[in-house]
Amino acid sequence: MSLDFYRQPVDLSDPGTLGALFDSISSGPAACAKVVQGLLMHEHVAPAYGLALTDSQHAQAHIRSVSAMLESIVEHDPRPLTEARAVSARQIGVCRHFTLLHVAMLRRQGLPARARCGFGAYFQPGKFIDHWVTEYWNAPEKRWAMVDSQMDSVQRELFKLAFDPLDIPKGEFLVAGEAWARCRSGQADPANFGVLDMYGLWFIASNVIRDLAALNNREMLPWDGWGAMTPDDARIDLAFIDRLAALSREPDAHFAELRAIYRDDRRVAVPSVVFNHVLNRPEAA
Incomplete structure (x- = not known):
């Protein structure tokens, strides 16, 4: 395991x-999650807060880096990050932005943390919806714990959560490699994995690549495409994704190989330019 x-x-x-903006935040996953929730608004959950977003607000969801997110946040409101913004004034993002900002805060505090890409079972009955969460190292219990930093009180009620999002129970969130393994073995139906009108094995395979990139500290937008990603089930290299899924399901046991394949294989490594499928254009990664 390589916690460092x-x-x-x-x-x-x-x-x-x-980075100094983070230094006023109390330590620990719960405190950081509360701050994140006071800064960000999920693009597709905004209606639950009574918000109708403008085009310029929707554009914020395409910001990739924490530094750019922070620049935008303090440009609109220079107060300390610990002071929650009004819901109408929050930075717009998606689950990946909540996760990445949470991870950045925890890392600033010296706590090992990483973003995971996969599927949540708690948004729609019978479905596993495209989602990102934080994993942090729980030293007293010697385990990686999962946190959904997006789930504030409004969303806990909206999605009828029956568990603590600060410690997601096993099975409520599947990393992409686990989702792939279940579908490949016949334990699950790939038609139940995806988001909006996009479901299927191809979607899971793409998330396996996104998750492996995130495990190599490249947390891309959920709609960024590159390498071996394909929207066609028939074009998936099944054996290759099987291998990636095995590495990402147990990343600490396979850390050296996970790093090597990302470094050496262009089908996995994030290139200098990726394709933004929402905006339908290539963009600098």
């Missing part, structure tokens, strides 16, 4: 010159 690899903010999780 997940202890320092790097690349997209690096707050850059604005």
